[in-house]
Structures are given as structure tokens and as C-alpha cells.
Amino acid sequence: MKxxxxxxxxxxxxxxxxxxxxxxxxxxxxxxxxxxxxNYTLNQQRQxxxxxxxxxxxxxxxxxxxxxxxxxxxxxxxxxxxxxxxxLKMDTIKDSQRLIESDTLNYRVLSYTFNNDNxxxxxxIGKTTDSINQYNKPLQQFALFVLITxxxxxxxxxxxxxxxxVRPLAKIIGxxxxxxxxxxxxxxxQIQTSTTDFKYLDESLILLMNQINEAFYKxxxxxxxxxxELMTPISILQNKLENLLSDENLDGPTSxxxxxxxxxxxxxxxxxxxxxxxxxxxxxxxxxxxxxKPLLLFNEIIEEIDHRLEEKHIKIFLNISPDxxxxxxxxxxxxxxxxxxxxxxxxxxxxxxxxxxxDKYLNNGAYEITITDTGIGIPKDDLASIxxxxxxxxxQEDVGYGLGxxxxxxxxxxxxxxxxxxxxIGKGTTFTITFPNN
Amino acid sequence: xxxxxxxxxxxxxxxxEAFLKKSFYLCDLAHNFRTGLEQLELNKYDFILIxxxxxDGDGLDILKSAKKSNPDAAYIIIxxxxxxxxxVNGLDLGADDYLAKPFYLLELQSRxxxxxxxxxxITEELLPIxxxxxxxxxRLVIFKEQQIELSRKEFDLFSYLLLHKNRVxxxxxxxxxxxxxxxxxxxxxxxxxxxxxxxxxxLNTWADTEWLETVRxxxxxxxx
Numbered sequence: 001m002k003x004x005x006x007x008x009x010x011x012x013x014x015x016x017x018x019x020x021x022x023x024x025x026x027x028x029x030x031x032x033x034x035x036x037x038x039n040y041t042l043n044q045q046r047q048x049x050x051x052x053x054x055x056x057x058x059x060x061x062x063x064x065x066x067x068x069x070x071x072x073x074x075x076x077x078x079x080x081x082x083x084x085x086x087x088l089k090m091d092t093i094k095d096s097q098r099l100i101e102s103d104t105l106n107y108r109v110l111s112y113t114f115n116n117d118n119x120x121x122x123x124x125i126g127k128t129t130d131s132i133n134q135y136n137k138p139l140q141q142f143a144l145f146v147l148i149t150x151x152x153x154x155x156x157x158x159x160x161x162x163x164x165x166v167r168p169l170a171k172i173i174g175x176x177x178x179x180x181x182x183x184x185x186x187x188x189x190q191i192q193t194s195t196t197d198f199k200y201l202d203e204s205l206i207l208l209m210n211q212i213n214e215a216f217y218k219x220x221x222x223x224x225x226x227x228x229e230l231m232t233p234i235s236i237l238q239n240k241l242e243n244l245l246s247d248e249n250l251d252g253p254t255s256x257x258x259x260x261x262x263x264x265x266x267x268x269x270x271x272x273x274x275x276x277x278x279x280x281x282x283x284x285x286x287x288x289x290x291x292x293k294p295l296l297l298f299n300e301i302i303e304e305i306d307h308r309l310e311e312k313h314i315k316i317f318l319n320i321s322p323d324x325x326x327x328x329x330x331x332x333x334x335x336x337x338x339x340x341x342x343x344x345x346x347x348x349x350x351x352x353x354x355x356x357x358x359d360k361y362l363n364n365g366a367y368e369i370t371i372t373d374t375g376i377g378i379p380k381d382d383l384a385s386i387x388x389x390x391x392x393x394x395x396q397e398d399v400g401y402g403l404g405x406x407x408x409x410x411x412x413x414x415x416x417x418x419x420x421x422x423x424x425i426g427k428g429t430t431f432t433i434t435f436p437n438n
Numbered sequence: 439x440x441x442x443x444x445x446x447x448x449x450x451x452x453x454x455e456a457f458l459k460k461s462f463y464l465c466d467l468a469h470n471f472r473t474g475l476e477q478l479e480l481n482k483y484d485f486i487l488i489x490x491x492x493x494d495g496d497g498l499d500i501l502k503s504a505k506k507s508n509p510d511a512a513y514i515i516i517x518x519x520x521x522x523x524x525x526v527n528g529l530d531l532g533a534d535d536y537l538a539k540p541f542y543l544l545e546l547q548s549r550x551x552x553x554x555x556x557x558x559x560i561t562e563e564l565l566p567i568x569x570x571x572x573x574x575x576x577r578l579v580i581f582k583e584q585q586i587e588l589s590r591k592e593f594d595l596f597s598y599l600l601l602h603k604n605r606v607x608x609x610x611x612x613x614x615x616x617x618x619x620x621x622x623x624x625x626x627x628x629x630x631x632x633x634x635x636x637x638x639x640x641l642n643t644w645a646d647t648e649w650l651e652t653v654r655x656x657x658x659x660x661x662x
Contacts, residue, residue, distance in 0.1 A: 235450055235518075236453065239540075242457065242611075243457050246605060259655060259656055
């Protein structure tokens with residue numbers, strides 16, 4: 001999952017959790033607030049009554065009676081003032097029922113006793129519990145609305161910020177990591193960002209890519225130089241041996257020894273030539289503007305390699321469409337590529353084996369050639385390394401110098417072809433070459 | 439035939455000289471650009487072999503000026519540089535052939551022979567061998583009036599042996615001639631033997647081929 005997606009999910013998730021918590025707690029909270037507020041107003045009212053009593057005397061309320069009671073029209077509030085036993089002491093706020101004019105109602109009641117002229121009085125102020133909670137619902141709805149608006153607003157702000165924050169990372173990934181073809185030819189641009197972590201990451205990547213490039217160029221240069229330098233001494237060796245061999249007076253053992261030496265020199269020469277070929281391909285010294293007909297190419301290859309097919313009694317089934325044509329190729333290199341594959345298909349085949357060469361167009365317009373043999377197969381562990389230089393697979397056969405497939409790989413890369421291998425031990429191997437957007 | 443070998447690698451030049459001498463070519467050596475030019479001023483040559491990489495100049499420049507002083511000579515460029523541009527340049531400047539190092543001296547000699555045949559327009563050449571005649575131009579082996587069909591590779595092999603008759607050719611030399619500069623990693627195979635076997639079989643139907651000898655462990659020879 002992408003970092004920005006993760007952050008988005010986290011931000012939205014955490015905020016939704018908070019909203020949920022708040023929604024669950026809201027009725028309780030509002031009830032608490034309403035109840036606290038009621039207690040507060042009851043106390044305020046008590047204080048007011050006591051102030052009036054101390055200022056104007058109890059008669060202000062009693063007006064000659066010995067007690068006082070009053071309630072509002074809908075009996076939502078009442079007040080009562082009456083004398084009680086001197087021993088009674090109260091200062092409470094409680095929910096209790098009161099009977100007012102034959103209606104039994106639930107009230108929050110403040111009860112308070114106080115002394116006046118050495119007499120004990122009880123003051124009761126009540127408020128119906130229904131009226132206490134009457135604003136809870138609208139209050140809840142309003143709070144919820146405000147909350148959701150705020151949350152949505154913060155989520156939007158957060159997401160915008162996250163997007164801006166993460167943008168350099170996406171740029172680094174886009175320009176440095178995905179769709180990169182080795183070797184990295186174009187110069188690396190630094191990403192503009194004020195986030196030091198990203199800056200550091202970007203700089204490290206550029207450094208790393210430059211180092212890889214440098215190592216690759218050095219290796220390429222070395223291979224090219226070394227192979228060139230080797231050619232002259234190899235020439236000398238080869239020509240000296242040739243001159244020695246053309247001496248008529250040579251005895252049998254000497255000439256056999258010379259032949260062996262010549263074979264070794266030839267082997268050395270071929271390794272050097274292969275390395276040179278690879279380095280020339282990597283140095284892009286070949287022109288890619290031939291149009292190649294695969295059918296003709298394979299016919300040429302089969303003619304060239306016919307003797308080997310006969311030698312091992314191998315049947316080859318060529319099933320290539322005569323209309324297929326490939327553009328922007330180097331014909332010699334393509335010949336070498338498929339020659340090496342067919343050559344391997346023979347070399348690692350069993351006696352009286354078979355080779356199938358097929359082609360097809362894929363749905364996305366790509367063109368594909370497969371070469372399948374009925375040979376010894378390649379062990380799974382070796383599959384990844386068969387294209388490496390000097391890797392010897394199929395050790396029991398002990399043939400080849402491990403460069404044939406390395407050449408195949410560099411030619412494929414040079415033409416931007418995809419190459420895939422499937423193999424089953426004892427059954428055979430299939431090489432698939434895909435020409436994209438042909 | 440007079441040959442000038444312009445090659446800065448002395449050992450290599452000596453080996454070329456030694457080989458060509460056996461076929462009665464007269465060789466002069468020049469180990470750098472300057473002496474190469476001097477020799478060209480002083481002498482007339484039939485063949486001029488030029489290494490492109492000289493310590494004091496480019497072989498292609500020698501080719502340019504030599505074309506004036508020795509217009510009738512045949513030029514073969516020898517080089518370790520094997521890129522296409524050099525090859526095209528060399529041939530454009532009038533070189534007759536181009537050999538990439540390392541090459542077999544035998545291959546050099548047969549290229550020289552081919553150039554000679556071309557220069558002197560030996561077109562109706564029929565090489566006799568045993569009771570057969572070989573037409574190199576039409577690539578035919580003829581017994582009396584009968585044409586014998588050899589495959590392309592078989593004919594290449596057969597004519598190469600014939601052009602170098604009385605010389606033992608090794609399997610590596612033969613296969614390199616047939617395969618050219620093509621990169622191929624497998625020389626131990628007995629496919630040269632298979633080709634020879636086929637050639638013998640085809641020719642033996644008509645007449646004896648004991649002149650085509652197997653030299654045990656070494657290679658083949660046409661003896662005459």
C-alpha cells in the first residue's frame with residue numbers, strides 16, 4: 001500500500017473513531033451539563049430568596065400566613081416556604097415526587113433549612129425533571145453537526161497537506177525507481193523538497209545510481225580493452241602454431257600436441273571474441289535498422305546448423321508465420337541470438353530429440369517466438385543465473401564456455417526484447433522471446 | 439609475388455612472412471607508419487597487408503597514399519578493430535579484403551589467392567583432382583560429363599582443401615573457414631569429419647578418392 005493511502009486511511013479512521021466515541025458519550029455529557037446547570041440555578045434562586053428574606057423579612061412572602069407556596073402556570077417550577085421542627089436540618093438537592101393540585105410530578109428539589117427569629121424554616125425550590133432535559137436533543141444534534149463539520153474540514157486539510165508532503169516521494173519513485181532501464185543513461189535530476197528525509201533519500205539514490213553507472217562503464221571499458229589487448233598475443237600464438245604445424249618433418253606426437261595447443265588457443269580466442277561481442281553490444285556499436293523476416297532467419301540458422309541436427313538425429317519443427325516481419329533490428333545480432341538458442345536446444349537435447357520453433361501475436365500487439373527442446377532441462381536453482389557470464393549449468397555435459405546465453409541476453413537487452421525461460425528436468429526447456437509493440 | 443607487410447607487432451609480422459615464404463611469396467616488412475610509406479615509395483608490390491593500428495599513424499592513411507604509388511597492388515587490411523565503420527571505410531578506400539585479428543595464416547593466403555584469381559580473371563578455371571574437375575566459379579564437381587552435387591558447406595570444405603593441396607589442414611582451420619568470424623564455441627564436434635565422410639561417399643560413387651587423406655589426429659589433406 002502506498003504511503004499516502006496509508007496516511008489517508010489512518011487520518012480518516014482515527015477521526016471517525018473519535019466521532020463515534022463522541023456520539024456515544026454525547027447524551028450522557030449533555031445530561032450531566034443540564035443537571036449541573038439546574039443545580040446551579042436552584043442555588044442561585046435559593047440565594048435570591050434568602051437575600052430578600054434578610055432584607056424585607058419573612059412577611060414579604062407570608063403576608064400574614066404562616067407558610068408560602070407558588071408555582072408556575074405549567075407547574076414546571078415551584079417554591080415553598082414553611083416553618084418546621086427546630087431539629088430538622090437540610091441542605092440537599094434531590095430528585096423526588098411532589099403532589100401539586102392532584103398532579104404527581106417528578107421534580108428536582110432543593111431543600112434548605114434556615115433560622116429566622118429563632119424559628120426554623122424550610123425552603124423548597126423545585127423544577128420538573130422534564131424541563132431540565134428538554135434542550136438535550138436539539139443540543140445534541142447541534143453539537144453533532146458542529147463536530148462533523150469540523151472533522152470533515154480537518155480531514156480535508158490533513159489530506160491536502162499529506163498529499164503535498166508526500167509528493168516528492170512519489171516523484172523520487174517515479175523518476176528513480178520505476179521504469180528504469182539499466183544502464184541509466186540520462187542525467188539524474190534532484191527533486192525539489194524541503195523535507196530533509198526525502199532530500200537525503202533522493203541524494204543517496206542519485207549517488208547509488210551514479211556509482212552503479214560508473215562501475216558498469218568501467219567494467220565495460222575493461223572488458224573491451226582487455227579483449228582487444230588479448231587479440232594480438234592470441235594472433236601471435238595462433239600463427240606460430242600454424243607455422244609449426246605446416247612443417248613437413250613433424251613427427252606424430254608433436255603434431256598432435258600442436259593440435260591440442262591450437263584447440264586451446266581457439267578456445268581462448270572464442271572466449272575473447274564473445275566478450276568483445278558483448279562489450280560492443282553494450283557500447284551500442286551496432287546499427288538497428290534492419291527489417292528481418294523470422295522465417296527466413298530461422299531457415300538460414302537451420303541450414304547453418306544442419307550437420308548438428310543430423311549428428312544427434314534431432315527433428316526440428318519450424319512453425320513461423322511467413323508474413324511476420326520485425327523492424328528496427330540488427331540482423332546479424334538477431335541471427336546470433338537465435339542461433340545460440342537453437343544451438344543450445346541441440347546441445348542439451350537427447351539423441352533423436354525434437355525442437356519446436358513457434359511464433360504468435362499476443363493480444364497487446366506484441367510478437368513472441370518460442371524455442372522448445374526435449375532435452376535434459378535446467379535445474380530450478382540455476383534458472384536465475386543461466387544468463388550470467390561464465391555460469392556453467394548442466395555440469396554433467398561440461399560443454400560450452402558459459403557465454404552463449406550471456407550474448408543472448410545482451411542482444412535481447414539491446415533490442416529491448418523480453419526473454420523468459422521455462423524448464424523441467426528431464427523433459428526440456430522453452431525459451432520465449434517477446435518483441436514488444438512490433 | 440611481392441608482399442609488403444605493414445604490422446607493428448614484430449612477432450606477428452615474422453610469422454606472416456614465414457608462412458607466406460613457404461608459398462614462394464617475397465616479403466618486405468615495415469613495423470611503423472613511416473617505414474611503411476618509405477617502402478611504398480621505393481618498391482612496387484603485388485600485395486600490401488596493412489595493420490590499421492600503427493604507433494605513429496593510421497593504416498587507412500597509408501592505404502590512401504599507397505593507392506597512388508602502387509595502384510595495381512592488392513590491399514588487405516588487417517586489424518583488431520572490427521567495427522563496421524572501419525570495415526566500410528577500408529573497403530571504400532579501395533582495400534580488396536579485410537581480415538580481423540586473430541586470423542589463420544591459411545585464411546590470409548587463401549584470400550590472397552582469391553584476389554589473384556580475380557585480378558587475373560581466371561574465370562574458366564577448372565581444377566583437376568584425380569578423375570574429377572572442380573569449377574570454382576560455378577561451384578561444381580564434375581566427373582566426365584556428370585555433375586556431382588555437393589552441399590554448400592561440403593563444397594566450401596572441398597575447394598578449400600583443394601586450393602591448399604599437399605598441405606594438412608586442421609579441423610579448427612577448416613571449421614573457421616566455413617564458419618567465418620561467426621562466434622561459435624564448440625570445435626570438438628566431429629562435424630568436419632561428417633562432411634568429409636559425405637564428400638567421400640558422393641565422390642566414391644564415380645571414382646576413387648584416395649587422394650583425400652585423413653591425417654590421424656590432425657586433419658585432412660588433398661595430395662597430388
